[in-house]
Amino acid sequence: MERISRFISTISPKLISWRRHFHQFPELGWTEYATTYFIGRQLEELGFTLFIGEEALVSKARMGVPDHETLYKAEKRAQEQGVPDEWLHKMRNGHTGLVAKWDTGKEGKHIALRFDIDALPIFENKQKVSGHFPEEEGFASSVPSVMHACGHDGHAAIGLGVANWIAAFQKELTGSFTLLFQPAEEGSRGAKSMLDRGWLKDVDYFFSGHIGIQPLPLGDVVASTNGFLATSKIDVTFTGKSSHAGVEPQEGKNALLAAAATAIHLHTIPRHRDGVTRINVGTLQAGTGRNVIPDLAELTLETRGETSQLNQYMEDEAIRIIESAAAMYDVEVDIRLVGKGVEVVTKDEGEWKPFLERSTEGSHRVLQIHETMPLRASEDVAYMINDVRARGAKATYFIFGTPLAKGHHHPLFDYDERVLEVALDVYASSILSLTLQ
Ligand SMILES: [Zn+2]
Secondary structure, three states, X not given: XXXXXXXXXXXXXXXXXXXXXXXXXXOOOOOOHHHHHHHHHHHHHHOOEEEEHHHOOOHHHOOOOOOHHHHHHHHHHHHHOOOOHHHHHHHOOOOOOEEEEEEOOOOOOEEEEEEEOOOEOOOOOOOOOOOOHHHHOOOOXXXXXXXXXXXXXXXXXXXXXXXXXXXXXXXXXXXXXXEEEEOOOOOOOOHHHHHOOOOOOOOOEXXXXXXXXXXXXXXXXXXXXXXXXXXXXXXXEEEOEOOEOOOOHHHOEOHHHHHHHHHHHHOOOOOEOOEOEEEEEEXXXXXXXXXXXXXXXXXXEEEEEOOHHHHHHHHHHHHHHHHHHHHHOOOEEEEEEEEEEOOOOOOOHHHHHHHHHHXXXXXXXXXXXXXXXXXXXXXXXXXXXXXXXHOOOEEEEEEEOOOEOOOOOOOOOOEOOOHHHHHHHHHHHHHHHHHHO
């Protein structure tokens, strides 16, 4: 425990500098070219075996991959940021993220850890509110409208910390380790494609986690998180017919009205007796000019439910409403499912608190351990957790408490960077206690 503690103190400035680097250069899901390279280059130096691009994930299991033009631009940008062609070639067309393996050569458990690495389409501190820590410290996002506003910059840094720790403690450790640096968590798009590659089929233990989420102080850790919401992410395009709004409005087919009616009516889906449901229309873009009947409208929306059945109820209702609105305004509609997440199947919930108490005994970073709390959000890691649990292996998802400047997905989101040390402590201690058993 003391050696873990000393190691964390030594690496702490690096954890912070990695976090700030990721924060300053955020990348959206399936365009994490520079992020993947930054992580991969270091893991390679440490001696991990890397799997990049289609070696790491099943291409066709990816969801919500951006169009070719977006990917091409992102690849160009990454090239300008110094990502070598050899790496870009492997990641081409949105095959970002990587898997790193370490085999101690000694008999023991196979432990997998997953870290998500993508950012959000949010403009950081647009109104320039003073007191925003990343701004004041000079590491605010350098990319307009892209921001690490959920803490995945921290998750990526923690992952690098774990990798460094495994390399440093290799003599003491047994078994093997698989680190998954997952792209496109936002929108529940990436986890399934990595899972489908088979990385978890023989793991004994699987760990992942999130900083923040629950209003917990620094040093508090939730040992086993439940209450993941199943979710569907849906893109809708209404195509009508434009015409002169003054001369022959009767000739037009109004896509904007179909989208507007859809947005309003989606929010009137009745709540369900059996549990929590959510719906949100996040964006609506339509029309080309004041005097033109709008022939194109695009909506992005999501549904959620406490269970997959409840989410399916929301999704089915949503699709019925979208199709009905299209019929009402006599426009074409294209509905695309661009992301999907499931609820987490709970299992062994009571085991993790005592496990973590034993593992982190004597730590001055982990101060209080909670048995379980609900996530109340969606996390596509649920696919991985459920898969591991279904095979009888062990999986858990931690929450690492930290004060938050503003909530997740807010343009002023920020957290206490000391939470990086807490999370590294939890992962390192957990691994050590399992490999010493
Ligand atoms: Zn997140």
